[in-house]
Amino acid sequence: MIKTIEWTKDGIRMLDQRLLPGQETYLMLRSYDEVAEAIKKMVIRGAPAIGVAAAMGIALGASQSVGTSVADLEDDLLYICDEMGKTRPTAVNLFWAIERMRATFQRAKSKNDVEEVKKILVAEALAIFEEDLAANRAIGKHGGPLIPDNATVLTHCNAGALATAGDYGTALGVIRGARDAGKKIAVIADETRPFLQGLRLTAWELAKDDIPVTVITDNMAGHVMKSGKVDAVVVGADRIASNGDTANKIGTYMVAVLAREHNIPFYVAAPLTTLDMSLQSGEEIPIEERDEKEVTHIRDYQLAPDGVGVHNPAFDVTPNHLITAIITDKGVARPPYTESLPKLFAETNAAGG
Amino acid sequence: MIKTIEWTKDGIRMLDQRLLPGQETYLMLRSYDEVAEAIKKMVIRGAPAIGVAAAMGIALGASQSVGTSVADLEDDLLYICDEMGKTRPTAVNLFWAIERMRATFQRAKSKNDVEEVKKILVAEALAIFEEDLAANRAIGKHGGPLIPDNATVLTHCNAGALATAGDYGTALGVIRGARDAGKKIAVIADETRPFLQGLRLTAWELAKDDIPVTVITDNMAGHVMKSGKVDAVVVGADRIASNGDTANKIGTYMVAVLAREHNIPFYVAAPLTTLDMSLQSGEEIPIEERDEKEVTHIRDYQLAPDGVGVHNPAFDVTPNHLITAIITDKGVARPPYTESLPKLFAETNAAGG
Numbered sequence: 229m230i231k232t233i234e235w236t237k238d239g240i241r242m243l244d245q246r247l248l249p250g251q252e253t254y255l256m257l258r259s260y261d262e263v264a265e266a267i268k269k270m271v272i273r274g275a276p277a278i279g280v281a282a283a284m285g286i287a288l289g290a291s292q293s294v295g296t297s298v299a300d301l302e303d304d305l306l307y308i309c310d311e312m313g314k315t316r317p318t319a320v321n322l323f324w325a326i327e328r329m330r331a332t333f334q335r336a337k338s339k340n341d342v343e344e345v346k347k348i349l350v351a352e353a354l355a356i357f358e359e360d361l362a363a364n365r366a367i368g369k370h371g372g373p374l375i376p377d378n379a380t381v382l383t384h385c386n387a388g389a390l391a392t393a394g395d396y397g398t399a400l401g402v403i404r405g406a407r408d409a410g411k412k413i414a415v416i417a418d419e420t421r422p423f424l425q426g427l428r429l430t431a432w433e434l435a436k437d438d439i440p441v442t443v444i445t446d447n448m449a450g451h452v453m454k455s456g457k458v459d460a461v462v463v464g465a466d467r468i469a470s471n472g473d474t475a476n477k478i479g480t481y482m483v484a485v486l487a488r489e490h491n492i493p494f495y496v497a498a499p500l501t502t503l504d505m506s507l508q509s510g511e512e513i514p515i516e517e518r519d520e521k522e523v524t525h526i527r528d529y530q531l532a533p534d535g536v537g538v539h540n541p542a543f544d545v546t547p548n549h550l551i552t553a554i555i556t557d558k559g560v561a562r563p564p565y566t567e568s569l570p571k572l573f574a575e576t577n578a579a580g581g
Numbered sequence: 582m583i584k585t586i587e588w589t590k591d592g593i594r595m596l597d598q599r600l601l602p603g604q605e606t607y608l609m610l611r612s613y614d615e616v617a618e619a620i621k622k623m624v625i626r627g628a629p630a631i632g633v634a635a636a637m638g639i640a641l642g643a644s645q646s647v648g649t650s651v652a653d654l655e656d657d658l659l660y661i662c663d664e665m666g667k668t669r670p671t672a673v674n675l676f677w678a679i680e681r682m683r684a685t686f687q688r689a690k691s692k693n694d695v696e697e698v699k700k701i702l703v704a705e706a707l708a709i710f711e712e713d714l715a716a717n718r719a720i721g722k723h724g725g726p727l728i729p730d731n732a733t734v735l736t737h738c739n740a741g742a743l744a745t746a747g748d749y750g751t752a753l754g755v756i757r758g759a760r761d762a763g764k765k766i767a768v769i770a771d772e773t774r775p776f777l778q779g780l781r782l783t784a785w786e787l788a789k790d791d792i793p794v795t796v797i798t799d800n801m802a803g804h805v806m807k808s809g810k811v812d813a814v815v816v817g818a819d820r821i822a823s824n825g826d827t828a829n830k831i832g833t834y835m836v837a838v839l840a841r842e843h844n845i846p847f848y849v850a851a852p853l854t855t856l857d858m859s860l861q862s863g864e865e866i867p868i869e870e871r872d873e874k875e876v877t878h879i880r881d882y883q884l885a886p887d888g889v890g891v892h893n894p895a896f897d898v899t900p901n902h903l904i905t906a907i908i909t910d911k912g913v914a915r916p917p918y919t920e921s922l923p924k925l926f927a928e929t930n931a932a933g934g
Contacts (some may be wrong), residue, residue, distance in 0.1 A: 250885035421798035426886055431889045442890040445774035447799035447832025451897035479800025489838050523798060526879045531777055532772045533602035537795040544804035
């Protein structure tokens with residue numbers, strides 16, 4: 229099992245995804261600000277993984293608070309939560325995790341015992357970690373049946389073990405779910421510029437798992453679909469608006485348009501924690517613009533001419549009408565999403581989930 | 582003026598495009614097989630440039646023949662033509678240039694004077710070079726009026742000076758034509774994996790020419806179109822079938838589908854030498870599959886896991902129904918291309934062009 233992130237007695241152990249596949253290096257992060265920096269720098273990435281990392285970072289920071297009263301601890305916690313919220317703007321799991329840690333504190337603070345509250349916060353972060361692993365397994369169970377036997381599935385970016393707490397992943401969870409149900413599945417992975425999550429991460433984790441994978445450059449997606457090589461597309465999500473519009477890694481929208489052009493089903497796989505019911509549509513999702521160097525350089529090697537203008541949005545929004553279904557840990561939502569998503573969300577909350 | 586390729590008394594001088602933009606290095610090629618190798622290795626690339634290089638390479642090889650009779654020279658010439666034809670399979674300008682050199686020999690051989698025939702072959706290669714420069718200027722003149730003032734034009738790969746004999750280019754010829762007619766034009770360049778012709782070459786030559794250029798990764802094309810940032814798409818071509826189906830750099834098909842989705846005009850710019858009237862449709866165009874290392878490595882730096890499967894088609898085919906117009910040196914062809922292209926072709930041949 230791939231362990232993206234782990235809570236240890238020495239700190240938070242994190243696989244440095246910037247160095248994959250060349251080096252499998254684990255960092256030991258010993259303070260909340262090291263965790264925040266790791267999220268910013270994409271040591272860890274993928275919406276569910278960012279949520280888990282933020283929760284663990286907040287628990288770590290709180291547990292290191294030198295405050296002697298619960299009020300002091302609250303000051304520290306709120307500061308840490310604010311800092312964690314500044315790391316990356318698009319993945320809603322980050323804000324969901326921060327909010328859950330804040331709410332946990334609010335429930336716990338009446339105990340008026342600093343050490344006890346710290347323990348509760350750490351337990352909550354570990355619960356978020358465990359729930360994410362379980363959610364991915366559930367996504368695989370719900371999504372696996374949608375993928376036919378002998379299918380070739382195209383995926384974009386990495387929505388696998390490395391994008392989550394570990395193990396199964398979301399989009400790759402659907403693929404693993406199909407595989408674990410006895411189906412023969414092959415994967416085409418878009419390399420996913422500029423950070424190359426497909427070429428570096430998806431290829432790496434699928435090869436470890438003996439799932440056949442062929443990498444293409446992003447601009448080959450249309451050609452392979454036109455050639456009849458793709459039976460389904462499954463991608464992850466960074467934030468899903470209440471109408472089903474989905475923000476995901478830049479290029480996802482392009483893949484969705486191409487899938488529609490070729491009558492190929494296009495599935496989004498994500499835990500319900502990626503759903504942002506406060507947004508009417510994808511237009512409201514903030515899109516992170518990242519450093520130009522991600523495009524102009526590979527490591528320290530400059531590819532582009534000096535001073536060239538670069539645009540580097542990290543995400544795009546796929547409108548709901550291009551999405552065949554949204555596969556969640558609580559079931560599969562179908563259009564119209566303005567009905568199916570609120571229903572899933574309400575059922576889950578009613579069930580205390 | 583950018584000089585992609587030049588005939589000199591010492592040999593054929595060629596800008597090594599693999600090293601741009603970091604280094605502006607010119608190679609001096611002193612034999613036909615060095616030229617063939619340069620085409621294969623993409624020292625020079627772009628359909629019109631490949632045609633010019635092949636013609637010059639054949640002229641160089643023929644002029645170095647030690648044969649003492651015209652029959653000996655013919656043997657050498659046919660061998661050289663065969664070798665040149667094995668370099669790259671998709672760009673039809675290569676085969677057009679080879680055929681033109683062969684036909685020139687056939688017309689000249691009755692002179693029964695080895696040195697005279699060699700001179701005629703060199704003169705023909707230089708004529709092909711000059712005609713390509715003129716064709717690009719004509720493409721700019723015909724295409725410029727299609728681009729509105731203050732337009733932002735998206736282009737894929739490099740169909741500029743570097744893809745032709747030099748100077749104007751084909752797709753960038755249209756942009757330069759509009760600019761030279763007094764319009765303010767900005768360019769968005771797809772970086773164009775795996776060889777990064779957009780990031781490395783288009784950005785370099787437009788910056789030299791003071792045309793504002795912003796580079797995006799290929800997977801951002803959909804997002805920038807959806808954001809309303811693109812007014813027109815102009816691309817080059819490696820081979821155009823008689824029905825208008827167009828083979829061009831991998832990813833062009835994707836851009837065409839996205840342009841249609843966003844009601845953005847999609848133009849192909851190419852000299853008539855890129856038209857292959859012998860093909861009924863794009864299905865018949867051979868698509869080159871290139872070395873996997875182009876995808877898995879940047880220079881010698883390995884990005885992908887060891888042994889990962891890779892698909893690396895160098896071109897794709899855009900069906901005619903996605904093409905708004907084909908801008909040639911002899912005029913603009915509009916749908917239905919099965920009428921307009923044969924008409925342009927017949928007019929040109931009738932005019933001795």
